[in-house]
Amino acid sequence: MKKGKLENLLEILMKKSKSGETERYLRADPGVAEALSKGILAPFLGRGEDLAVLALAAIGQAERIFSPPGERPSERQAQELIARLGKIDRFYAPLGGVVGYHHTFLQLLGTPRSSPPRLTAPPLLDVEKEGVDEGIEALEELAEIYPIGGLGVRLNLTSESGESLPVAMLPFAGRSLLEGLIRDVEAREHLFFRKMGRKITIPIAIMTSLAKRNNDQIEMLFEQKGWFGRDKESIRIFSQPSVPVISKQGEWVLEAPYELKLAPGGHGALWRTALDEGIFDWFQALGKKRLLVRQINNPIGGIDRGLLSLVGIGKREKKTFGFASCPRLPGAAEGALVIKNEASQPVIGNVEYTELNLEECSFPANTNILYASIERLLPVIESRPLPGLMVNLKESEGGRLESMMQNISDALDASDVFVTHAARRRTLSVAKLRFEAGKNELETPESAFYDLLYNGYELARECGVTLDPFCSFEAYLKAGPSHLFLYHPALGPLFSEIASKIRGGKWHSGCEVELEVAELDFEEVEIEGSLRVLAQAPLTSRCTLKQVKVRNEGIDRKKTRKYWDGSIERKEALTIILEEGASFYAENQVFEGGKILRVRAGEDRIFV
Numbered sequence: 001m002k003k004g005k006l007e008n009l010l011e012i013l014m015k016k017s018k019s020g021e022t023e024r025y026l027r028a029d030p031g032v033a034e035a036l037s038k039g040i041l042a043p044f045l046g047r048g049e050d051l052a053v054l055a056l057a058a059i060g061q062a063e064r065i066f067s068p069p070g071e072r073p074s075e076r077q078a079q080e081l082i083a084r085l086g087k088i089d090r091f092y093a094p095l096g097g098v099v100g101y102h103h104t105f106l107q108l109l110g111t112p113r114s115s116p117p118r119l120t121a122p123p124l125l126d127v128e129k130e131g132v133d134e135g136i137e138a139l140e141e142l143a144e145i146y147p148i149g150g151l152g153v154r155l156n157l158t159s160e161s162g163e164s165l166p167v168a169m170l171p172f173a174g175r176s177l178l179e180g181l182i183r184d185v186e187a188r189e190h191l192f193f194r195k196m197g198r199k200i201t202i203p204i205a206i207m208t209s210l211a212k213r214n215n216d217q218i219e220m221l222f223e224q225k226g227w228f229g230r231d232k233e234s235i236r237i238f239s240q241p242s243v244p245v246i247s248k249q250g251e252w253v254l255e256a257p258y259e260l261k262l263a264p265g266g267h268g269a270l271w272r273t274a275l276d277e278g279i280f281d282w283f284q285a286l287g288k289k290r291l292l293v294r295q296i297n298n299p300i301g302g303i304d305r306g307l308l309s310l311v312g313i314g315k316r317e318k319k320t321f322g323f324a325s326c327p328r329l330p331g332a333a334e335g336a337l338v339i340k341n342e343a344s345q346p347v348i349g350n351v352e353y354t355e356l357n358l359e360e361c362s363f364p365a366n367t368n369i370l371y372a373s374i375e376r377l378l379p380v381i382e383s384r385p386l387p388g389l390m391v392n393l394k395e396s397e398g399g400r401l402e403s404m405m406q407n408i409s410d411a412l413d414a415s416d417v418f419v420t421h422a423a424r425r426r427t428l429s430v431a432k433l434r435f436e437a438g439k440n441e442l443e444t445p446e447s448a449f450y451d452l453l454y455n456g457y458e459l460a461r462e463c464g465v466t467l468d469p470f471c472s473f474e475a476y477l478k479a480g481p482s483h484l485f486l487y488h489p490a491l492g493p494l495f496s497e498i499a500s501k502i503r504g505g506k507w508h509s510g511c512e513v514e515l516e517v518a519e520l521d522f523e524e525v526e527i528e529g530s531l532r533v534l535a536q537a538p539l540t541s542r543c544t545l546k547q548v549k550v551r552n553e554g555i556d557r558k559k560t561r562k563y564w565d566g567s568i569e570r571k572e573a574l575t576i577i578l579e580e581g582a583s584f585y586a587e588n589q590v591f592e593g594g595k596i597l598r599v600r601a602g603e604d605r606i607f608v
Contacts, residue, residue, distance in 0.1 A: 135312030149209030174566025268403025
């Protein structure tokens with residue numbers, strides 16, 4: 001269809017207010033009338049999605065989609081095709097449905113990339129100086145959304161049968177990335193309880209995709225893990241729509257006869273999909289006023305103060321929207337947060353890395369950690385439900401429309417948006433690419449785990465622990481980390497909280513310290529080798545060590561090939577296993593060699 005005719009068709013369809021008027025107009029279209037006269041559309045009409053079928057014929061796709069050579073549709077094929085078309089037509093109704101999706105794709109495909117408007121740096125709020133106390137108070141009003149629909153193709157993440165697995169299932173530090181996000185929520189709930197004396201439950205909405213059984217696999221993971229110990233009713237899973245792939249010549253691509261080739265429509269679909277699925281109604285019915293959005297592939301985003309400050313500043317300043325930022329890293333494929341000085345009004349938002357030049361690399365990084373006031377953002381979502389539309393041409397046959405969730409801020413005045421800023425290592429380190437020696441280091445599980453351990457090293461120093469300087473990334477790849485300190489985030493998550501629980505001591509080079517417990521009292525503990533405190537219910541148990549020495553052979557560095565996924569081999573370790581409600585106390589003791597000390601549920605074990 002010629003560009004002018006397509007634009008006229010879309011303009012008229014957008015003006016038609018009643019479905020009857022729209023259908024009469026579409027049936028009168030010459031291309032549609034011809035398809036009707038040939039009987040091409042007959043097997044697909046009268047099934048409840050006539051407008052979508054007629055619209056596809058109106059943009060010249062009837063013979064290609066509805067009448068492939070030598071084929072007749074089965075009942076199942078016809079029903080599935082029109083069901084998919086109907087979903088596409090309704091989801092893209094703000095653009096004009098099927099016709100609007102097609103027109104927008106061709107329009108963006110043929111539009112040269114323009115230079116971004118004049119850019120300046122946004123004001124930054126330092127998380128080290130403000131927001132935490134307000135953030136803790138705001139947790140009672142908080143809900144969270146995680147867009148986790150990505151597949152781990154670039155990580156070579158597959159099942160034993162070769163099936164592609166979601167990035168959410170990537171093993172990292174001994175558990176899936178998804179479990180890591182849930183543990184961060186658990187930590188914030190526990191911190192609120194300790195500070196405010198009340199228990200809260202933060203509701204979580206998970207946006208998956210329908211590609212390669214992504215949604216089914218995520219639901220299966222939740223079931224297998226018993227919903228990670230959370231009330232099933234506090235978690236809702238919904239899927240972003242799959243959208244049509246269109247060739248550069250403007251033809252809709254088929255996977256097989258009568259089967260559209262579909263691909264995820266981008267994380268920007270979060271806003272409209274959550275609205276359509278009643279997620280915001282659910283949040284508001286629970287009394288939740290504030291929203292935190294995190295992506296799945298950034299396992300360090302919950303460390304220390306960053307998330308609490310973001311939420312706290314948003315509450316205090318009564319802002320509609322906020323970004324968490326950090327310094328940009330040269331060479332990383334990440335956008336920048338800027339003030340776009342457009343003609344109408346300045347806005348604070350993201351500019352993709354492909355649009356930046358060298359002079360603009362000093363702008364802070366967009367981390368896709370977002371804050372929103374639910375009540376204030378809802379009218380914005382309704383007026384701009386598909387922000388940041390762009391053409392993604394990564395499909396071999398063509399591309400699809402993709403929406404970017406952070407671009408919702410482009411509909412807001414700059415005065416209603418804020419940006420927090422923190423150290424990069426405590427804010428952003430993603431795991432989305434398979435590590436290849438000598439080729440790439442950034443955005444790999446290896447680099448994310450190194451950053452996680454370096455944070456642990458800095459935390460140990462803040463706790464007054466004596467230990468050698470942390471090794472370089474190159475040395476870590478060659479021989480493993482110089483120290484390995486992992487802990488349940490409910491130990492803090494604030495470093496200041498953890499520093500009140502670990503006071504002094506000495507950790508020898510090569511040691512491993514794993515603390516899977518929230519309530520801890522360590523004073524002048526010396527560790528040479530491996531110490532593991534493993535609570536089966538980390539929030540209900542307690543471990544106290546004072547003037548204790550731990551000596552064993554620790555990690556077997558010859559047998560341990562990977563550290564980041566948790567597959568660590570040990571020669572010896574002191575392992576303290578605490579069943580639910582158990583307590584362990586030791587003072588002025590030396591524990592030598594490999595030992596497993598188990599404390600049964602509700603019991604105390606004391607060494608003095």
